[in-house]
Amino acid sequence: MALDARLVRTRAALTAALLALLEQTAFDQITVRQITRTAGVGYATFFRHYPDKQALLNDLAAREIRDLLELAAPVLFASDSRAACLALCRFVDSHRTLWSTLLTGGAATTVRAELLVGAGRIAAARPGADDWLPADLKVVWAVGGVIDVLTWWLRQARPYGYDRIGEILDRLVVGPMTAGPVTRRP
Amino acid sequence: MALDARLVRTRAALTAALLALLEQTAFDQITVRQITRTAGVGYATFFRHYPDKQALLNDLAAREIRDLLELAAPVLFASDSRAACLALCRFVDSHRTLWSTLLTGGAATTVRAELLVGAGRIAAARPGADDWLPADLKVVWAVGGVIDVLTWWLRQARPYGYDRIGEILDRLVVGPMTAGPVTRRP
Amino acid sequence: MALDARLVRTRAALTAALLALLEQTAFDQITVRQITRTAGVGYATFFRHYPDKQALLNDLAAREIRDLLELAAPVLFASDSRAACLALCRFVDSHRTLWSTLLTGGAATTVRAELLVGAGRIAAARPGADDWLPADLKVVWAVGGVIDVLTWWLRQARPYGYDRIGEILDRLVVGPMTAGPVTRRP
Amino acid sequence: MALDARLVRTRAALTAALLALLEQTAFDQITVRQITRTAGVGYATFFRHYPDKQALLNDLAAREIRDLLELAAPVLFASDSRAACLALCRFVDSHRTLWSTLLTGGAATTVRAELLVGAGRIAAARPGADDWLPADLKVVWAVGGVIDVLTWWLRQARPYGYDRIGEILDRLVVGPMTAGPVTRRP
DNA sequence: CTCTAATCGAGACGGTACGTCGCGTCTTACG
DNA sequence: CGTAAGACGCGACGTACCGTCTCGATTAGAG
Numbered sequence: 034m035a036l037d038a039r040l041v042r043t044r045a046a047l048t049a050a051l052l053a054l055l056e057q058t059a060f061d062q063i064t065v066r067q068i069t070r071t072a073g074v075g076y077a078t079f080f081r082h083y084p085d086k087q088a089l090l091n092d093l094a095a096r097e098i099r100d101l102l103e104l105a106a107p108v109l110f111a112s113d114s115r116a117a118c119l120a121l122c123r124f125v126d127s128h129r130t131l132w133s134t135l136l137t138g139g140a141a142t143t144v145r146a147e148l149l150v151g152a153g154r155i156a157a158a159r160p161g162a163d164d165w166l167p168a169d170l171k172v173v174w175a176v177g178g179v180i181d182v183l184t185w186w187l188r189q190a191r192p193y194g195y196d197r198i199g200e201i202l203d204r205l206v207v208g209p210m211t212a213g214p215v216t217r218r219p
Numbered sequence: 220m221a222l223d224a225r226l227v228r229t230r231a232a233l234t235a236a237l238l239a240l241l242e243q244t245a246f247d248q249i250t251v252r253q254i255t256r257t258a259g260v261g262y263a264t265f266f267r268h269y270p271d272k273q274a275l276l277n278d279l280a281a282r283e284i285r286d287l288l289e290l291a292a293p294v295l296f297a298s299d300s301r302a303a304c305l306a307l308c309r310f311v312d313s314h315r316t317l318w319s320t321l322l323t324g325g326a327a328t329t330v331r332a333e334l335l336v337g338a339g340r341i342a343a344a345r346p347g348a349d350d351w352l353p354a355d356l357k358v359v360w361a362v363g364g365v366i367d368v369l370t371w372w373l374r375q376a377r378p379y380g381y382d383r384i385g386e387i388l389d390r391l392v393v394g395p396m397t398a399g400p401v402t403r404r405p
Numbered sequence: 406m407a408l409d410a411r412l413v414r415t416r417a418a419l420t421a422a423l424l425a426l427l428e429q430t431a432f433d434q435i436t437v438r439q440i441t442r443t444a445g446v447g448y449a450t451f452f453r454h455y456p457d458k459q460a461l462l463n464d465l466a467a468r469e470i471r472d473l474l475e476l477a478a479p480v481l482f483a484s485d486s487r488a489a490c491l492a493l494c495r496f497v498d499s500h501r502t503l504w505s506t507l508l509t510g511g512a513a514t515t516v517r518a519e520l521l522v523g524a525g526r527i528a529a530a531r532p533g534a535d536d537w538l539p540a541d542l543k544v545v546w547a548v549g550g551v552i553d554v555l556t557w558w559l560r561q562a563r564p565y566g567y568d569r570i571g572e573i574l575d576r577l578v579v580g581p582m583t584a585g586p587v588t589r590r591p
Numbered sequence: 592m593a594l595d596a597r598l599v600r601t602r603a604a605l606t607a608a609l610l611a612l613l614e615q616t617a618f619d620q621i622t623v624r625q626i627t628r629t630a631g632v633g634y635a636t637f638f639r640h641y642p643d644k645q646a647l648l649n650d651l652a653a654r655e656i657r658d659l660l661e662l663a664a665p666v667l668f669a670s671d672s673r674a675a676c677l678a679l680c681r682f683v684d685s686h687r688t689l690w691s692t693l694l695t696g697g698a699a700t701t702v703r704a705e706l707l708v709g710a711g712r713i714a715a716a717r718p719g720a721d722d723w724l725p726a727d728l729k730v731v732w733a734v735g736g737v738i739d740v741l742t743w744w745l746r747q748a749r750p751y752g753y754d755r756i757g758e759i760l761d762r763l764v765v766g767p768m769t770a771g772p773v774t775r776r777p
Numbered sequence: 778c779t780c781t782a783a784t785c786g787a788g789a790c791g792g793t794a795c796g797t798c799g800c801g802t803c804t805t806a807c808g
Numbered sequence: 809c810g811t812a813a814g815a816c817g818c819g820a821c822g823t824a825c826c827g828t829c830t831c832g833a834t835t836a837g838a839g
Contacts, residue, residue, distance in 0.1 A: 037783070037836070038835095039784055039785075039835075040783090040784075043784085043785080064825060065826075066825075075786040075787060076786085076788075077785090077786080077829080077830095080827065081784080081785085085826085085827080165390075166391075170371050170387070173367050173368075173370075174364070174367055174368065174371075177366075180363075185356050185359045201351075201356070204395055205360060205396075208394075209391045209394045209395045223804090223806075223815070224804085224806090225804065225805075226815070229816085250793090251796085252794075252795095260817085262818080263797080263798085263818080264815080264817075265796095266796060267815075270796090271795090436798085436799060437800070438799075438800095447813055447814080449803085449813070450811090450812065451801095452800095452801060453811095457800080537759075537762075538759065541743070542759070545739050545743045546736070546743075549738075550735070553731050553732055553735035556731075557728050557732075573724065576723075576767055577724075577732060577767045578767075580766075581763045581766045595789070595830095596831095597788095597789055597790075597830080598789070601790085622820060622821090623822085624820075624821095633790060634792080635792075635793090635822090635824090636789080636790060638822065642822090643822075
């Protein structure tokens with residue numbers, strides 16, 4: 034059952050190498066050779082663990098995304114959306130470097146797609162009330178909005194506190210979905 | 220002043236070919252050879268017009284994006300945001316195939332980035348009131364939201380009317396920026 | 406009969422340009438574009454005068470070679486071979502730059518072949534006595550030897566006088582063909 | 592120390608392929624793709640072994656030329672020049688196909704240059720007596736003469752025996768260098 | 778503590794696409 | 809309305825990377 038120690042070590046090295054490279058370069062521009070050299074691993078060894086580059090990225094992202102979605106799901110349906118948003122931002126804040134890489138680095142497209150799929154699956158399981166907003170647009174909207182705000186946040190040099198972003202998220206993303214028709218400030 | 224007729228013809232052929240291919244394949248997967256074959260043009264000829272694949276896409280996207288932004292700009296600042304949203308959607312609707320390709324095809328990332336830059340430039344020229352929402356996040360948010368909704372829209376098999384999407388846009392994107400703090404429906 | 410004046414001018418320009426370039430570069434490395442630019446002539450114009458690069462070189466070389474052969478022929482058959490050799494060298498000396506280019510530049514192979522053909526034709530017309538040396542080898546030998554010596558001569562920084570080379574030619578090339586079996590110096 | 596077996600096999604295949612093609616085509620007209628296809632080797636693989644076409648030819652020629660020069664050197668300096676010439680011709684005769692390709696095929700220019708360099712190096716090591724014939728001209732002359740005669744020989748349909756050519760070589764090339772001033776047959 | 782099988786490094790290899798260059802043709806705009 | 813300029817199709821170049829493969833050389837973990 035327990036995996037060979039070398040196996041674990043090599044995969045960790047590859048994952049770490051990809052993350053390191055993603056901080057500098059777009060995913061598409063990274064070559065397998067760069068990854069293996071950075072990881073201090075033989076070139077062919079890469080393919081003994083992953084069928085290709087994309088598989089490594091997926092493996093890497095999938096784990097984190099699964100965790101994030103467990104926190105993000107309530108954002109869509111929670112009764113207390115503000116608390117949910119705050120929890121979400123606190124999670125991202127505590128994995129700041131990783132998520133910074135995932136969202137602002139070259140993997141953004143993959144992560145966005147992966148998140149959409151995950152969120153869609155969750156939403157499908159909880160059919161919401163019939164609404165002025167189609168259900169799947171709701172998902173696209175929520176995921177897109179969250180990613181946009183988080184990406185912006187993680188790009189800031191002196192970042193805002195997670196509580197402030199949580200509040201912004203709540204107002205920008207959740208608000209208009211639950212709120213009634215637009216009402217202007219006086 | 221007038222350009223050589225062959226020059227115009229070739230560039231048009233290349234642009235059309237790329238668009239055609241983008242409907243089927245992700246931009247990164249398209250090869251220059253596919254483009255030139257589709258365009259009925261010699262391989263090397265491509266490089267006499269564009270330094271590389273990306274340049275052709277940029278050239279193609281930049282034109283449409285410029286037009287779109289002239290319509291989209293008011294969305295951020297118009298007093299009558301609903302009318303602005305409707306105009307925006309009507310424009311996209313009347314170039315449906317093209318924008319469908321640009322947003323749902325392989326060029327999405329480029330178009331998003333390009334739109335962000337353009338919108339950022341416009342926004343910078345009009346310093347808004349100091350707000351609970353940072354100015355650049357506002358831009359990211361608005362552009363991201365518009366793209367997300369439009370992308371979803373263009374992906375629908377039997378699309379909604381542009382007027383309905385315009386209203387959704389107004390409520391989802393513009394609403395929370397101009398509205399006061401979240402107010403729940405009773 | 407009289408050729409168009411422009412025609413003559415263009416051909417002269419092309420010929421001169423090729424010669425100029427041959428001083429620096431091997432013939433194979435010279436491009437038609439270089440030639441036309443150097444000649445101050447449109448690219449396509451080249452092909453209105455010569456079917457390709459080689460044709461220009463042939464045209465250029467053929468004329469000089471014809472002249473040279475009229476002097477060189479006697480070398481093979483003259484009763485006074487020394488005088489013939491001297492005449493040959495005097496001719497080359499008086500066209501030193503041109504022949505320097507032809508023999509030490511990139512056209513050497515062509516010139517050698519062209520000379521062989523010319524000399525062969527002359528030799529065929531004058532069937533020599535049956536000999537220990539096959540007639541066609543005689544031609545190859547004589548032409549090769551003359552070219553080798555001349556090439557070496559033209560490459561010298563401070564060249565020998567043409568009279569000295571004439572004498573060397575006589576001893577090296579003509580001597581063994583006319584002389585009896587090898588006789589060593591005591 | 593021992594080279595990878597695949598490496599050896601591939602290089603041998605490439606060398607053989609080039610030789611085969613050289614029998615039909617001038618070196619300049621041969622493409623790397625022809626070579627690799629003939630060798631049954633991937634195109635890019637060629638460049639893992641040789642920086643370009645010329646390098647393969649050099650590699651191929653250099654080996655044979657080294658062997659030849661070890662036999663040819665005595666021609667210049669041997670006391671018994673006739674025996675040396677015979678040995679030289681016997682060597683070429685026993686590698687007839689290869690040398691036929693090298694001298695009468697498209698590689699002639701390269702081989703001639705390569706031979707000149709090699710012979711020059713050997714001659715430089717043995718400063719000869721001060722002579723009426725400059726030392727370096729002597730080398731040019733000897734190498735050129737040997738090549739001319741051998742080339743002619745190898746081109747003959749029904750070739751002369753190597754002994755006859757050896758004698759001719761001796762009389763044509765060696766004779767005039769060692770003999771005194773020209774003496775005519777009575 | 779050994780033995781054996783899994784894992785590894787190294788890198789050659791067949792492919793495919795790249796972007797460049799030169800040839801020789803053929804169209805075009807201009808004088 | 810003819811001609812110089814140059815766009816074009818073609819195809820070879822040399823480079824880069826992919827994913828496969830074959831080598832030995834460790835080296836982990838079961839006996």
